[in-house]
Amino acid sequence: MGDRAGDTQGRNMELLKPAIAAELAALSTFAALGLVAEKIAENLAKPPKPEMGDLALGCFKLARDLNLKPPELASRLASAFAAATGALVLHVSAAGPYLNLRLNHQAAISHTLHAIETTTGGDNPEHWRFGNSEEGDGKTLVIDLSSPNIAKPLAVHHLRSTMIGYSIKRIREAQGWRVVGVNHLGDWGTGFGKLIAGLKKYFPDVEKRARAGDPQPLGDMSVATLNQTYARFNAESKENEDLAEAGRHEFSLLEQHIEALIGGTRAGAGQDGEANFRIWEHTRSISLAEFERMYAHLGLSFHLWPVVDLQHARVLTAEPDVFYRDHCLYVGESYYVAAEDLCRRIIADAVDSKVAEESEGAIVIYTHGKDKPPLMLVKNDGATSYHVRDLAAAIYRHRHWHAHELAYVVGGEQKWHFEQLFKSLELLGHDWAKGCLHVEFGLMMFQQADGKWAKTSTRRGTAIMLEDLLDEAVKSVREIMASKNPELSQTPEAERIAHAVGVGAVVFNDLKNGRRNNVKFDWDAVLDFEGESGPYMQYQFVRMGSVLEKYREKFGEPSFASGEAKLLALPEEWLLVQLLADFPAAVARASRELEPSIVARALIDLASATSTWWSATKDTRIVGEDAELSLARVRLVNAIRKVLGRGLSLLGISLVERM
RNA sequence: GCGCCCGUAGCUCAGUGGAUAGAGCAGCCGCCUUCUAAGCGGCUGGUCGCAGGUUCGAUUCCUGCCGGGCGCGCCA
Numbered sequence: 001m002g003d004r005a006g007d008t009q010g011r012n013m014e015l016l017k018p019a020i021a022a023e024l025a026a027l028s029t030f031a032a033l034g035l036v037a038e039k040i041a042e043n044l045a046k047p048p049k050p051e052m053g054d055l056a057l058g059c060f061k062l063a064r065d066l067n068l069k070p071p072e073l074a075s076r077l078a079s080a081f082a083a084a085t086g087a088l089v090l091h092v093s094a095a096g097p098y099l100n101l102r103l104n105h106q107a108a109i110s111h112t113l114h115a116i117e118t119t120t121g122g123d124n125p126e127h128w129r130f131g132n133s134e135e136g137d138g139k140t141l142v143i144d145l146s147s148p149n150i151a152k153p154l155a156v157h158h159l160r161s162t163m164i165g166y167s168i169k170r171i172r173e174a175q176g177w178r179v180v181g182v183n184h185l186g187d188w189g190t191g192f193g194k195l196i197a198g199l200k201k202y203f204p205d206v207e208k209r210a211r212a213g214d215p216q217p218l219g220d221m222s223v224a225t226l227n228q229t230y231a232r233f234n235a236e237s238k239e240n241e242d243l244a245e246a247g248r249h250e251f252s253l254l255e256q257h258i259e260a261l262i263g264g265t266r267a268g269a270g271q272d273g274e275a276n277f278r279i280w281e282h283t284r285s286i287s288l289a290e291f292e293r294m295y296a297h298l299g300l301s302f303h304l305w306p307v308v309d310l311q312h313a314r315v316l317t318a319e320p321d322v323f324y325r326d327h328c329l330y331v332g333e334s335y336y337v338a339a340e341d342l343c344r345r346i347i348a349d350a351v352d353s354k355v356a357e358e359s360e361g362a363i364v365i366y367t368h369g370k371d372k373p374p375l376m377l378v379k380n381d382g383a384t385s386y387h388v389r390d391l392a393a394a395i396y397r398h399r400h401w402h403a404h405e406l407a408y409v410v411g412g413e414q415k416w417h418f419e420q421l422f423k424s425l426e427l428l429g430h431d432w433a434k435g436c437l438h439v440e441f442g443l444m445m446f447q448q449a450d451g452k453w454a455k456t457s458t459r460r461g462t463a464i465m466l467e468d469l470l471d472e473a474v475k476s477v478r479e480i481m482a483s484k485n486p487e488l489s490q491t492p493e494a495e496r497i498a499h500a501v502g503v504g505a506v507v508f509n510d511l512k513n514g515r516r517n518n519v520k521f522d523w524d525a526v527l528d529f530e531g532e533s534g535p536y537m538q539y540q541f542v543r544m545g546s547v548l549e550k551y552r553e554k555f556g557e558p559s560f561a562s563g564e565a566k567l568l569a570l571p572e573e574w575l576l577v578q579l580l581a582d583f584p585a586a587v588a589r590a591s592r593e594l595e596p597s598i599v600a601r602a603l604i605d606l607a608s609a610t611s612t613w614w615s616a617t618k619d620t621r622i623v624g625e626d627a628e629l630s631l632a633r634v635r636l637v638n639a640i641r642k643v644l645g646r647g648l649s650l651l652g653i654s655l656v657e658r659m
Numbered sequence: 660g661c662g663c664c665c666g667u668a669g670c671u672c673a674g675u676g677g678a679u680a681g682a683g684c685a686g687c688c689g690c691c692u693u694c695u696a697a698g699c700g701g702c703u704g705g706u707c708g709c710a711g712g713u714u715c716g717a718u719u720c721c722u723g724c725c726g727g728g729c730g731c732g733c734c735a
Contacts, residue, residue: 551694
């Protein structure tokens with residue numbers, strides 16, 4: 001089996017540990033020493049080499065509790081085992097401080113395959129429950145994901161927040177949580193003042209139409225033009241303080257207008273405010289249309305939470321849990337200003353309770369002492385800052401969805417902001433702030449002409465557009481399909497497959513490594529569909545499907561109940577079963593650590609072992625002449641297929657039956 | 660300067676205080692009449708950044724240093 005046999009990762013068989021530990025705990029020697037199942041299970045681990053055993057009981061901690069030397073305990077347990085004949089534990093032997101266990105493979109295989117077969121009925125991966133748990137039953141997580149800015153195109157770095165967040169949503173749901181995904185749209189802030197000022201300056205017609213009451217004053221302007229307009233004005237305003245001031249003024253008018261509209265605490269801004277409001281609203285709808293297209297590529301569905309249409313602001317569905325499972329929501333930052341007036345109420349509250357204070361014309365909270373920069377609620381021009389909008393959003397989420405945890409999938413460069421945010425919530429008396437988590441992730445870097453890596457930036461034009469990346473990946477897949485599977489590429493489903501595999505490749509590439517790592521963007525690496533890649537995972541899934549189809553052609557519908565586990569005697573088959581038995585633990589850990597890469601890594605190990613097995617059975621085939629052997633192997637094939645499929649769908653990657 | 664993240668094979672990265680640290684890519688050598696070769700096998704490749712400390716045991720925990728990244732009041 002080569003080096004992989006020595007790999008201890010992912011072969012802990014967590015699924016079987018409770019049963020194994022219970023079996024040992026029932027033995028008189030173990031019981032006499034007070035070794036209960038739970039303590040045994042905690043100390044079971046994988047030996048470095050399979051020859052040593054299938055599992056090992058490390059005796060270090062157990063011996064210390066009993067005032068014995070670890071090797072002494074191990075040998076005492078070993079010598080007492082001789083008479084016992086367990087169902088799962090076949091044999092034990094002491095090896096220094098370890099008690100090595102050899103398992104009854106047949107029993108372990110049956111146990112594992114049965115567990116998978118009883119939880120993965122039907123054809124819909126959403127219904128494959130192997131790896132699910134009830135850990136989060138009755139708890140709600142509100143997760144902030146994607147959160148792009150209006151008037152900017154989606155770039156590759158947005159993929160990180162979007163897919164890490166979406167995958168965490170799915171993983172948490174698999175662990176029983178109710179998860180509300182919220183896309184906290186950046187649709188508010190001084191930037192919009194600059195954009196409006198820029199539009200008025202460079203496109204005088206826009207202002208005319210807005211003043212005349214046209215609800216679409218921007219005509220058919222594209223997001224790219226909006227972004228360029230902002231960038232141009234922003235650059236010019238750095239040289240010219242008057243322009244900067246004009247930008248702040250336009251935003252202030254907009255905010256005044258909306259606050260007056262909702263009967264808030266401030267006076268209106270007349271026709272100017274109204275015109276700005278129309279421009280802002282149209283900008284937002286143009287951007288949303290583009291976001292929709294991108295999210296559709298990724299297979300995500302968002303619904304816009306009513307923001308400015310106060311008449312119809314209400315809960316969107318009568319069946320919220322189903323709704324939240326199938327969709328995420330857009331809730332723009334403007335919601336907390338426009339529809340709830342939460343921002344001003346929080347500000348007033350913070351000032352009244354002396355948590356906030358005035359400083360240099362602004363209202364701030366010193367969250368970490370006077371020598372650290374404070375969190376800013378209101379800027380010296382009277383406009384709200386994004387900090388106060390985040391406070392409002394947190395309070396709203398906790399109150400509205402009764403959230404037990406609030407997670408923010410936002411880049412690590414905003415770590416300080418979230419530390420301040422959570423501390424401010426605490427200072428304002430919200431003890432639930434303990435359940436707030438910043439799910440930070442690394443930056444997307446690109447290589448500069450001098451060879452050094454730097455942060456990508458939409459403004460500086462160094463960002464790669466998400467659409468270009470997805471297009472490029474799908475195009476590559478199309479080409480590979482045309483050469484490797486020409487018949488399939490002529491069929492009507494070819495385009496759908498190319499899309500699923502191409503997008504899946506990009507997503508898997510993003511999720512396979514720990515989220516905190518910076519990502520050095522490299523076209524060649526993203527478009528490399530060999531090795532630890534999305535297409536490789538899809539490919540093994542497709543192969544398993546083909547084998548099942550082959551079996552049906554040859555022997556008819558398989559009856560797994562009569563598949564004999566003892567016929568699965570190859571070392572490759574044992575390895576696969578161990579990996580399968582470890583999948584639920586991987587999902588549970590991914591949920592706990594909010595880390596999709598743990599699931600992705602489990603899939604890499606499983607897919608790799610599958611491919612090795614495929615080759616190892618080349619001579620007899622998985623489905624061969626021997627009906628009984630074929631049936632036993634097809635049971636394993638079915639289990640692998642279900643687990644690979646479930647894992648990919650937890651990562652937000654769609655499945656294909658052929659490629 | 661202060662704070663946070665990272666440092667493991669040529670490159671990109673896994674690694675839950677435990678036995679001899681792993682994969683993918685790149686390089687070299689092999690393997691397609693069969694259920695898809697987007698694959699499989701083999702070889703080459705390591706002072707786990709450095710130095711202390713805690714521990715029966717440290718790549719893993721703590722401290723200091725070095726190197727890279729990010730952040731540090733009116734962008735979000």
